[in-house]
């Protein structure tokens with residue numbers, strides 16, 4: 001009776017051992033499968049495993065500092081913080097200050113008037129906001145106006161420069177007033193002045209000193225040749241643009 005019981009127990013143990021061995025084999029097999037899946041996931045680039053976020057999170061901060069040094073790649077001209085950064089011609093490219101001239105001054109003179117042309121070849125209106133000249137203590141935008149029979153000069157404030165137009169500074173009208181001349185202006189010399197524009201930034205141009213009784217430069221640019229009486233003249237291109245839509249039915 002006892003032997004039978006022992007035999008039954010032995011059989012039971014073997015059965016348990018067999019089960020344990022089976023479980024162990026199944027566990028090893030499962031580990032092998034799991035290992036190969038993990039290995040595949042690690043090598044597969046698109047696998048949505050934990051390695052993916054680990055790879056992108058260091059990549060993100062890398063792009064942020066890369067952008068920061070890239071933003072000042074479009075340097076805005078000083079004085080024109082609103083200038084849009086585009087590949088197209090900037091407002092500064094489309095403003096040209098030409099034909100600057102003034103008259104020679106006698107010894108002791110403290111003032112002089114500068115005349116020139118401001119050409120705006122862009123489609124956006126601009127305005128002159130200021131002027132600088134080293135030759136005088138003060139430079140300002142002036143306007144001559146007739147009050148009855150007397151011509152009076154006054155500060156012009158900001159001067160509008162319409163789109164596709166030339167603004168002419170000429171005797172009897174707009175001029176740049178130099179006050180507190182540091183030295184007499186001598187015929188044949190030239191000097192630089194700088195005009196500031198709301199959109200077009202700072203534009204430096206040359207001013208030629210003509211004879212004391214000069215009425216204007218003998219040889220003007222092509223644009224200036226067309227300026228006779230008008231102080232603001234549309235550019236030829238602008239006139240063509242105006243005609244073009246009229247021809248369309």
Ligand SMILES: [Cu+2]
Nearest residue numbers: 142143153177
């Ligand atoms: Cu004046």
